[in-house]
Amino acid sequence: MSRQFTPKIVTANALLEGDVVYLTADDRWSRQHCEAELIEDEAHAQLRLIQAEKQRGTIVGAYLADAKAGPHGPEPVHFRESFRTRGPSNYAHGKQERPNV
Amino acid sequence: MYKYSDFDEAFVRTRNAQFRAQVERRIDGSLTEDEFKPLRLMNGLYLQLHAYMLRVAIPYGTVSAVQMRQLALIADKWDKGYGHFTTRQNIQYNWPKLTDVPDMLDALGDVQMHAIQTSGNTIRNVTADHFAGAAADEIEDPRPTAELIRQWSTDHPEFQFLPRKFKIAVTGSPNDRAVTKAHDIGLRIVRGGSGQTGYEVIVGGGLGRTPMVGQVIRPFLKKADLLPYLEAIVSVYNLMGRRDNKYKARIKITVFENGMEAFRDAVEARFAQTRVDFAGVSAKVLTEIEQSFASPAFKAAATDRFDAARKTDPVFRSWTDTNLTPHRAPGYAIVTVSLKAHGQTPGDATSAQMRLLADLAERYGHGELRISHEQNVILPHVHKSDLPALHAALKTEALATANIGLVSDIIACPGMDYCALATARSIPVAQGLATHFSALGLEQEIGKLKIKISGCINACGHHHIGHIGILGLDRAGVENYQITLGGDHTENLVVGDRAGPGFSYDEVIPAIERLLRTYLSVRNDTDETFVETYRRLGSEPFKAALYPAEAERDAA
Numbered sequence: 001m002s003r004q005f006t007p008k009i010v011t012a013n014a015l016l017e018g019d020v021v022y023l024t025a026d027d028r029w030s031r032q033h034c035e036a037e038l039i040e041d042e043a044h045a046q047l048r049l050i051q052a053e054k055q056r057g058t059i060v061g062a063y064l065a066d067a068k069a070g071p072h073g074p075e076p077v078h079f080r081e082s083f084r085t086r087g088p089s090n091y092a093h094g095k096q097e098r099p100n101v
Numbered sequence: 102m103y104k105y106s107d108f109d110e111a112f113v114r115t116r117n118a119q120f121r122a123q124v125e126r127r128i129d130g131s132l133t134e135d136e137f138k139p140l141r142l143m144n145g146l147y148l149q150l151h152a153y154m155l156r157v158a159i160p161y162g163t164v165s166a167v168q169m170r171q172l173a174l175i176a177d178k179w180d181k182g183y184g185h186f187t188t189r190q191n192i193q194y195n196w197p198k199l200t201d202v203p204d205m206l207d208a209l210g211d212v213q214m215h216a217i218q219t220s221g222n223t224i225r226n227v228t229a230d231h232f233a234g235a236a237a238d239e240i241e242d243p244r245p246t247a248e249l250i251r252q253w254s255t256d257h258p259e260f261q262f263l264p265r266k267f268k269i270a271v272t273g274s275p276n277d278r279a280v281t282k283a284h285d286i287g288l289r290i291v292r293g294g295s296g297q298t299g300y301e302v303i304v305g306g307g308l309g310r311t312p313m314v315g316q317v318i319r320p321f322l323k324k325a326d327l328l329p330y331l332e333a334i335v336s337v338y339n340l341m342g343r344r345d346n347k348y349k350a351r352i353k354i355t356v357f358e359n360g361m362e363a364f365r366d367a368v369e370a371r372f373a374q375t376r377v378d379f380a381g382v383s384a385k386v387l388t389e390i391e392q393s394f395a396s397p398a399f400k401a402a403a404t405d406r407f408d409a410a411r412k413t414d415p416v417f418r419s420w421t422d423t424n425l426t427p428h429r430a431p432g433y434a435i436v437t438v439s440l441k442a443h444g445q446t447p448g449d450a451t452s453a454q455m456r457l458l459a460d461l462a463e464r465y466g467h468g469e470l471r472i473s474h475e476q477n478v479i480l481p482h483v484h485k486s487d488l489p490a491l492h493a494a495l496k497t498e499a500l501a502t503a504n505i506g507l508v509s510d511i512i513a514c515p516g517m518d519y520c521a522l523a524t525a526r527s528i529p530v531a532q533g534l535a536t537h538f539s540a541l542g543l544e545q546e547i548g549k550l551k552i553k554i555s556g557c558i559n560a561c562g563h564h565h566i567g568h569i570g571i572l573g574l575d576r577a578g579v580e581n582y583q584i585t586l587g588g589d590h591t592e593n594l595v596v597g598d599r600a601g602p603g604f605s606y607d608e609v610i611p612a613i614e615r616l617l618r619t620y621l622s623v624r625n626d627t628d629e630t631f632v633e634t635y636r637r638l639g640s641e642p643f644k645a646a647l648y649p650a651e652a653e654r655d656a657a
Contacts, residue, residue, distance in 0.1 A: 015128070016199050018152035057130045060148055078578050080150075080517060083526075087151055088518035090446045090528045093181055093196065094151040 008045045009036035009067040009074050010052045011084070012059035020084045020095070021059060023052050029059060031095065033085040034073030039064075102165055102469070103248050103393040105213045112256070113210045116217060120144045121203035128200070143223075143261075145216025146202055149521050155194045155202060156219040157209060161229035161247035161271070162190035162472045162479075166459040169470055171212040173455035179205050184455070186440060186448040188512055188561055189268070190228050190472045191219055195519055217255060222263045224254035224335070228270045230278045231473035234394060235435050235481035237427040241290045241298050243273035245391045246327065249383070252390075253328050260335055264342035265350035267335065268307075277592035280474060282306045282315040283566060285352045286334060289592075291321065299323050304334060304364075305356035308560035312596045313353040318365050325384035329375035330368075336375075337367045397467035397482055399430040407485035410492075417492050420503040425488075428481075434488065436466075436480040437473070438495060439502040439510065443539045447513045447531050448476030457498045465491050474563075475512055477505065508543075508550050508617070509535035512563055516556025516573060517580075523556035525573025525580040526606075530554055533610050538617075547617055549630045551590060566590040568632040569613065570597050582609040584616075586643055587635045598640060600647050612647050619646035 010023035011033075021029040022036035030036065039045040045064055052062040066077040076082045087094020105113070120140070127137040141147075145156040157172070164172070172192060176184050179201045180194040187193055197205060209215055219226055227247045234242040250269055254260065260267070272279040273290040281287025287303035300322045306315025322330055334352075341364070342355045349358075356364045411418045426435040438458065441447050450458070458478055462470045465487040471479035483491060495501040504510050511534060514520065516527030531554055538544050553567030557574075564570030570585035581603040588597030604612045617631070623642055624634045635643065645652035 013148055013152075018148055018199070020151060056133055057128075060134050079580060080575075083517055084150055088195075088528070089526060090449075090518055090532065091181075 005040070005042045005045075006066045006077070007068060007074075008039045008064040009033070010039070010045075010048050010062055011036070011065050011081070012052060012062040015056075015058055015060050018060075023048060023062075027051075029055075032073075033067075033076060033081075034070070036067065036074050038067055038069055038074040102163060103244075103390060109213070109252075113213075113215050113217070116144070116215070117203065117206045117210055120206060124199060124203055139221070142220040143217065144202075144206065145219035146197075146199075147220065147521070149195070149519050150517070151519070152196045153199060153202070154519065155197045155205060155216055156187070157192045157194070157214060157216045158219050158226040159190050159192060159214075159472050160251050161227055161233065161244050162231050162474075163229075163233070163244060164470045164472060165212075166462040166468045166470065168212045168214055169455050169459040169462070171208060171214070173452035173459070175205055175208050176452040176455070178208075183449055183451045185446070185515065186450065186472050186476050186478070188474045188476065188514065188563060189226055190231070190474055191226055192472070193515070195515075220266075221261075222265050222267075223261055224250075224257065224263075224267045224269060227251050227254070228268070228279055228284075228474060230272045230274055231471045231475075231479050232278060232426060232435050232481065233273060233471070234396065235428050235433075236274050237429045238276050239274045239429060240292055241273045242394055243271040243279070243288075243290055245387055245394050246288065246290070246300075246324075247271045248390050248393075249327065249387050250331065252386070253331070260339065263335070263339055264344050264355075265347070267338075267352065269331075275592065278473075280563070280566070280590050280594070282592070282594035283308050283312075283563070283590075284315065286331065287315050288327075293321050297323075300327060302330065302334075305353040305361075306594070307351055307353040308563060308565050309351070310348060310558045310560075311351075311353065312560070312565045313357065314594045314596065315353075316356070316361055318361065318368065324387065325381065326372075326376060327387070328383040329379040330372055332375045332379070333368045333372035337364070337371050341367065396430075397469070399433060399482070400484060402432060402484055402486050404432055404485040407488050410489040414489075416503075417489060420492055420501060421488065423503045423507065424505045430482070432485055434483055434485055436483050436488070436491065437505045438478045438480065438500050439504055440477050440500075441504055441510050441535065442499050442502045443504075443509055443535045444532050445499075446528050447511055450478070451498075454498045454500055457494065457500065461491055461494055475510065477510070504544065506549050506551075507545070508538045508547050508552060510551075511535060512551075512553040512567070514555050514557075514561035516554075516562075520556060522559060523573070524558070524575040525556050525582065527554040527556040527562055527571075527573055530571060530573070530582065530606075530609060534613060537610050537614065541614075543617070543621075546621065546627075547631070548627070550617075550632075551588075552613075553588075553590075563590065564588075565596045566594060567597065568630075568635070569616065571609065571613075574603060576603065580606045582606070584609075584612065584647065586640055587632065589632065600640065600644055601651075602648075615646040615649070616643055619643060
């Protein structure tokens with residue numbers, strides 16, 4: 001019996017600022033997790049990761065992260081990915097910083 | 102303080118220019134990330150969870166007022182107005198942009214600082230006792246030795262690709278504040294039979310996933326033989342160390358797997374050669390460096406103002422009780438400025454705080470500052486008559502917290518709030534513990550205690566050697582915190598014992614409270630510290646406090 005594939009998103013860091021970015025279905029890099037393409041097929045996930053890794057002038061360190069469907073788009077599953085959608089917990093820096101919200 | 106020679110200056114400037122060109126080639130696509138990564142790491146630039154991070158070396162924790170002001174400027178101009186002081190006496194900027202890093206490195210170069218070898222499989226920033234040159238218990242200032250090692254190890258052609266990173270610490274006091282036994286090489290300045298000073302050389306210590314207490318490889322090494330002996334140790338490790346498994350690549354494993362005798366024999370054989378090659382260069386350079394670390398001109402003055410302020414101002418008295426250490430010069434004190442105000446991030450300083458510290462160092466402290474591995478800032482030479490004014494000034498930037506050595510003076514690594522390697526958060530646990538015990542009003546009653554928190558097994562937060570250590574892990578997708586007890590960070594280094602199963606994020610502070618309330622109820626008297634009580638009674642009462650359900654079941 002084949003195991004259930006956990007849906008994925010492609011995520012990375014932006015080359016110049018290091019900010020967390022997500023690959024969208026229309027091939028943009030979004031700063032918002034909810035805009036990521038939720039990939040439900042394992043082969044498609046591998047293909048999207050390869051396509052992402054080729055964009056080495058834009059992003060660094062692309063990988064597949066577990067995600068699930070939510071009312072406003074994909075949501076992270078693991079707490080590490082949740083932290084990456086916001087920023088650190090000790091200051092309102094990163095994505096949660098006012099100009100970025 | 103040591104001043105760069107023309108050679109040092111030219112070296113740092115050339116390296117910065119090279120890195121600027123490397124960044125440009127990365128951005129224009131000539132370099133891939135795989136090609137660029139080792140180059141950026143050689144210059145202290147990491148990619149973390151939310152952004153890049155630049156780790157700047159503060160050699161042996163010594164920084165001048167002028168340098169501190171520049172660190173503040175860098176924080177304001179290219180980061181978010183603060184910096185994070187680390188357990189290896191470095192400062193980390195958490196939000197630099199890749200395009201700004203070459204300018205940041207140039208700004209560091211302007212004040213004789215750099216980020217070279219703060220990462221990678223090289224000899225890292227050499228650390229030392231943060232009270233060096235000031236402590237009453239000191240045999241000799243360890244900083245000339247540390248500077249000699251910095252010069253020898255920087256860009257050492259043979260040691261740029263070691264099996265793994267390599268850390269050296271030096272102490273000049275019998276009371277070891279530099280954690281020498283948890284380093285790849287630890288050096289303790291000791292007095293030999295003839296009265297001459299030399300080094301006790303310790304090798305193979307380390308924390309991380311396989312914590313080990315360093316062992317003495319040489320009880321006494323003549324100062325003149327230091328560099329050839331270090332060269333011998335590192336070159337033997339370079340050949341003998343394992344490169345097949347990252348987790349077995351540190352020198353502690355090399356010594357453990359080969360045995361100290363075989364390792365020592367190999368070092369001695371190599372030393373016979375290196376000693377000839379170095380031909381006295383170590384002693385000559387060391388003598389020159391020592392002149393850069395001459396004592397400031399201490400003043401002779403009355404301490405009436407200090408005594409009077411202690412009598413009339415209880416807040417000042419409390420601060421002097423916890424934050425001062427005896428100085429070797431009469432009338433002077435070593436001041437530890439706490440970067441652990443309750444609820445703040447351990448080790449973080451704002452640019453305004455850095456500037457104030459620089460000003461105060463110039464006004465009251467002979468222009469010198471130190472960074473401790475315990476993530477505080479030291480003003481090493483302050484005359485007691487200046488302490489009331491200093492204390493009043495520190496209050497203006499929330500730097501007068503009287504908690505050194507207490508429950509809220511916690512070491513914490515950046516953890517999963519910043520670090521890409523972390524498995525759980527550390528900072529909010531430290532913040533929570535500090536505010537919790539402050540709110541309970543138990544901080545003074547609990548007394549001397551070292552809590553150390555790491556957000557992963559790599560142990561940057563030194564959790565193994567805390568009286569109470571907390572290790573954050575990822576257990577099935579949930580943050581989980583393991584507690585170790587009875588560790589010791591001093592010359593009698595002890596790796597603490599794991600108490601039992603871990604606690605969830607919400608359970609960890611209540612667990613520590615149960616532990617400390619038990620200590621308060623079972624200690625002999627108020628003079629017996631937590632770790633002394635632990636040593637006297639063993640782990641049982643503390644395990645029962647941590648795991649009451651299990652204790653009840655066992656009793657039934």
